[in-house]
Amino acid sequence: MTRPLEGVTIVEVAMWAFVPAAGGILADMGASVIKIEPPTGDPLRGLSIAGSGGQGRINVSWENYNRGKRSVTLDLRQQAGVEVLYKLIEDADVFMTNLLPPARRRMKIDIADLQSRNPKLIYAVGSGIGRQGPDGDKGGYDSISFWARGGIASSVSPAPGGYPAGMPSGAFGDSLSAAVLAGGVAAAIAQRALTGHAAVVDASLLNTGMWAMQRAITQATLDGVKSLPGGSRETTFNPLTNIYRTADDRYLSLCMLQGQRYWPEFCKVAGRPDLVDDPRFATDADRVRNAGECVRALDDLFASKSLAEWREILARQDGQWDVVQEVGELHEDPQVVANGYMQEVALRDGRKLKVISAPLQFDGAPLPASGAPEVGEHSDEVLAALGFDEEAILNLKIAGVVF
Template sequence: MDNQKPLSGYRIVELATFVAAPVCARLLGDWGADVIKVESPAGDAWRTFGQTMSMPVNEDENPAWEIANTNKRAIAVDLKNPHGQKVLHDLLQTADVFITNNRIEALKKINLDYESLKEKYPRLIYGIVTGFGENGPDVNQPGFDSVAFWGRSGFLADLVPPGAYPVYSPAGFGDLAVGTILCGGISTALLKREKTGKGEKVSISLFGASVWLAGLMITSTQSRYQNKYPKERLEGNPMVIPYKTKDGEWVFLTVIEYDRYWPALCKVIEREDLITDARFKTRLDMLNNRAALIPILEEAFETKDIAEWLTRLREADIVHVRLQHLREIENDQQAWANDYLYENTFANGAKAILPSSPIQWAEAGALPRQSGPLLGEHTQELLEELGYTQEQIEELKNQRAARIR
């Protein structure tokens, strides 16, 4: 492996399923670490999830699997079998980081909780993802991002008009956010270990991350400040909402510096009379009279097509965007110009557009992408690296302690 990569020389052992924790390990692999994914002989259930989103889940084409599992090697062992447990511990002896999202009570049963491992492997960084945290009444509750991240935080209930159907939870969004944040914590723990020689536990939960990411809204709604959610359209900030254009498109404004940009916006919409309107003189005046201003702006934006508004707003240096659809991103030239997307070729020769990991390196460059591993694809290879003889490998296979392709 290229030793110029930021995490070259570090080994990550991942015992995790679905998305949040595996995405963290995938990113560490993108940055040069040797990532080993440990699965049961039945495999991570995420291998078959893509079909719920109209994607294939075959061994030769599995795009949902790729997003969370590129740049990894895979070993399949049965942790209910003592021989399988020994293989995992042999891996941990070589590891710098252990990442898991198993429930704490399940980890304790097989002595893979932090307290059990820190004495055996004092330099090990232990990263864990939970649904709701490691304390409190819901500590052992299962939680996917739809429940623990989106549902528990208030996002689904409050980001719609009052009485409307709750937001359809964006698939994997909270998981990818949590996995990305955890990467920062683990990297920092590795830096700490360089100074102290000691391992560390790094913990994050889907619920905790959602509280952090929704922090402005959660803080403002407390009884002291009484900001209100959900909001009717006329209760929103007129400077930070979308407006429908003549051709049925939507343009989203984000005017944060009101005093600076309000006159420019009035000129853009050809309503310079509003510049001196006492109802909108200051930001506070504007907010107090939002119910009057929003219909005025709606009427103005409905007079022209989206293309003209985009040109006018850009020339006035007003922050804006045309609301895109998810299906349009694969052709977004800004995304391609910055390598936010890449074309992946699957084993069957099919091609698909996938998202790149978000962190980019000026000097280290991009690590060549290794496709997400097949179930047990590297079991033989990794056992040999650990010093197992062929006879011992056959015995593991006979004991059904490992799946070897």
């Protein structure tokens, strides 16, 4: 399989999850991604957690977001380290970073610094809340910039006046924003090939959060309100777009948006044909007017059978539905398996780890992933390719520039 970005070289000076995860996607696409780490390594390396099932400690975050890269350690606080970086970007296609503007200016690796040395270099920045504006130099994390400031936390609060809900998973906003940034970098590579222009690509956690919430934000802005009224299961506009609990305490999510189209068939296969002509529920308008009663009737109906039984019943009608799955079930989902949405990678210590495939495919196949590097694993190899001989590399190590 020829991957779409083979032959593209990317230099990444970034830490934690957002921009590194974008680099991981681009590495899966075939780009040669050289990750520059400080002497102590990316701080994300310190987030290893104890696994179960005899796996021991595996840094799942590190393996997910830094897959397929080569690691070079450089002390960019030293001018000699910056000079090595300058050599790296001379023939690179893309530079990616999430360092804050003051740090980039101090190190002389900001946009003008690098593009003056390589006018064909695409410069990609992942930020918390955007490069422009009064907070342009301010940092951010997905829990605050994407989830909180982006309007998501307040919108999923369980009850008025209660504490806003937290993110459902670590690096939730980072992962989504990474996909946006990776797409922007790929588009910039295409633009440069077509026009010769080397763009500056910006993506931010705040903007991605707002993109995910665009329907609500646009509506609230149009209506001139701070928030939109929250709904409930029993005030739904359509009882066939709701979540129901089965007899074995599993949940089914229904999304039959064309209620009138699906209601008669659903009622018949579900064993309640009497509901079709019930004057309370006969039409869309009737079901909206009597939503509470309709939802309670469906609650009782779904609670009468197990998930396995409902799977068989709902498969006999055309309305859209699916199971509310637990995260630990997904690796066995037949669609996940058939489409290669998870794949096994070999770790440096010989163990295996199942990771999520990049969320796009080419020619009907998932992009192959590989393991993440050890800190500085490729320093000698990359420096030698730049023309540094053994003595020069040794001198850089003695000076503490390379580790």
